[in-house]
Amino acid sequence: MSRSDRNKGAMSAKPGPTAAAPLSASLYEAGLQHLGGGRMLDAQMSCEQALAADPNHADSLALMGIIALQTGQHDHAVAWFSRAIRQSPKIDYLTSLGFTLKQMGRLDDALAVFDKAIQLKPDDAELWKHMGGVLLAQNRSAEALLSYQHALSINPVHREAAFQSGLLLHGEQRYQEAVQAFTVCLTQQPDDLQSLQMRARCARQMKRYDDYLADCQRAQTLAPTDPLVCNNLGDALVCLGRSAEALAWFDKALALRPGLVDVLHNKGFALLQLLRFEEAAAIYREILAIEPDNAKAEWQLAHVELQCGDYEAGWAHREARWKMPDFSPDYPRFAQPKWLGKEEIAGQTILIEEDEGFGDNIQFARYLPMVAARGGKVILVVREPLQRLMAGIDGVSQCLAFTPDLQRPAFDMHCPIMSLPLAFGTTLATIPPADYLPPPPADRVAVWEQRLGWHDRLRVGLVWSGNPHQANDGNRSMPLSTLLPLLDVEADFISLQKELRPADKALLAQQSGIRDVTADLSDFAETAALMSCLDVVVTVCTSAAHLAATLGRPTWIMLPYAADWRWLRDRDDSPWYPSARLFRQDAGCRFEPVVARVRGELAAKAAAFTPTP
Structure with missing residues (x-):
């Protein structure tokens, strides 16, 4: 317990006037004066004289408890406060006793004391705050909140109740409520740096990046030499796509505290957003020299190497993911x-299990026949939407759907599917062909052909967003509204977009030019059947791109400026997928110019289309 906390807890129970004998009362008042002046021994002597005159003088008993608490004599403080409460169960006495017991770690006893105090005065906000503090110390966060x-x-x-509420709400990911709590603190103390930084964190989690930046800018004016600020x-600038501006702030932080690893990580990421790969790699190597x-x-670093085509180093460094505690928690x-x-592995049973996303599984399933060709018996575990699609891959002896309690057959060795390129x-030059499905x-x-009807115009599948929880989704996905200029091309448009976002769902319902059949796409196998009936799939970087390209369908993939490592650098084709074309953002990082280029190419393809009977 800090001295300020000790003083605060003790003085919250400052005894008030009593009906004690005049001598005890005057000596008690003298003790208060001495205590206020920091003359602890004189205060104690005054209390002892008061209690000699009246052993039951409650205020003097409580003041002795305060003196004992401030001098770190917690057992004595408990005894003095308890005696005072027996004479007069004042709220202040109970508060100081509860505070002392909490500091001693006697949390159950402290809780009982505050509970008694609240029964006496249920409308006392300070008591409820103290109760919350004890519950929090007991790791009973929900009750503390x-x-x-x-x-x-x-x-x-x-203020204190608001701040603690904000911290707990942040911990429960109830960010909007946490913002309101921290705003209560900042309304009273606009220069409260801690509340400002916590509110900024909440804004970041809610992707309210303008608010995040505003709070960070305010924090920087309050603490201009704090490297973390x-x-x-x-x-915040990186989140807003202003990575070039962000670099100056990372450099300032590093000038204030050289070698700060968290700052180096952020600088490396900003450099990647600017496609400054060599500089980013140097930053990651600097971190590894420190740690x-x-x-x-x-x-x-692995992703930089892979994006630059250094597969030998990249695959090996990518195994570092297994040292990251939050990576693929479902992989046993x-x-x-x-x-x-x-x-x-000849004669051995090898378990191949997914460890990342749907698209990753589709892309790297090409290695499964190669494992079997080495004589291994392959058992594959994937999530249920992929099971039917992958069960028929050559060399897969058994394909199981992942469940948390899955009982796997006996096996000799295992390999995560994303480690197969390393294996x-x-x-x-040696990427396996995409002909494995x-x-x-x-x-x-045939069912989908019949449902789509006469093939008199180009059939175009559309996907405009991926999993919203993916780390780079804010850059790789777009709203449906951005894609609408495609609809004036003479073609039949079919939505392949699963998991519609609210705004897109409302807009799609208004579009007569897009057929939405996704309710019947029960899994990837069914989606593959539909894709086989399409002439081109226009998609962002998501699992649909991998599926369409693996099936050999013409697949036009719209990529953000800082695209995923698998699409390499400065290419409009992919060695992984011969049927894929890549449409990349320029340095403006906007999808509208990309859609305009796709529209031009699509119009030309539609004009050259020959109807199929």
Whole structure:
């Protein structure tokens, strides 16, 4: 307990006037004066004289408790406060006793004391705040939050209750409510740096990046030499797509505290957004020189290397993901050894299990027949939407749908599907062909052909957004409204977009030029059957792009300026997918020019289309 906390807790129980004998009362008042002046020994002597005259003088007993608390004699403080309460159960005495017990770690006893105090005075916001503090110390966060919120219902401007509520709401990811709580603090104390920074964090989580920047700028005026404040300001600019401006703030932070790893990470990321790959790689190597076991830096370096075509280094460094505690929590940590291509697997059963996204699984399933060709019996585990599609891949003996309680058959070794390129030593020159998926069932293709009707115009599949929880989704996805200029092309447009966002759902319902059949796309196998009936798929970087390109359909992929590593650098084609064309953003980082280029190409393709009977 800090001295300020100790003083605060003690003085919250400052005894008031009593009906004690005049001598005890005057000696008690003298003790108060001495205590206020910092003359602790004189205060104690005055109290002892008062209690000699009247052993039951409650205020003097409580003042002795305060003196004991301020001198760190907690057991004595408990005894003095308890004696005072027996004479007169005042709220202030109970508060100081509860505070002392909390500092001693006697949390159950402290809770009982504050509960008694609240029964005596239920409309006291300070008591509810104290109750919240004890509950929080007991790791009873939900109950603590209720206690703090009750304090605020009594006193809506109680700063401490608001701040603690904000922290707990932030921890529960209830960011909007947390913002309101921190705003209560800032309304009273506009220069409260801690509340300002916490409100900024909440704004970032809610992707309210303008608010995030505004709070970071205000924080920087309050603490101009704090490197973490400069770092946050740079991060806010990156979130707003202003990475070039952000670099100056990261450099300022590093000038204030050289070698600060969190700042270096953010600087490396900003450089990647600007496609300054060599400089970004140098930053990640600098981090690894400071912290050789920094898995995040190694992981990011891997992606730079892969994007630049250095597959040998990139695949190896990418294994650092397994040292990241929050990576792929569903992938079991098996007792069996991991296979990375070095051991012979002939006659062995090898479990191949997904460890990242749907698109990753589709892209790297091309290695499964190669595992089987080495003599391994392949058991594949993927999420249910992929099971039917992948069960028919050549060499897969058994394909299971992942569930948290899945009982896997016996196996000898395992390999995450994203580690297969490393296991086979893949280089740009040895990428396996994209012809590994079995053709969709003819009967399902026939059903979709019949449903789509006469093939008298170009059929175009559309996908404009991916999983909103993916880290780069804000850059790789677009709203449907951005794609609408395509609709004046003479073509039939079919939506392949699953998981519509609210604004897109409303807009799609108004579009007669787009057929939405996604309710019947039960899994990837069904989507593959539909895609087989289309002439071109126009999509952002998501699983639909991988599926369409793997099926050999003409696939036009619209990419952000800082595209994913798998699409390499400065290319409009892909060695992974011969049927793919890449339409990249320019440095303006807007999809509107990309859509305009796609529209021009689509119009030409539609004009050259020959109807099919």
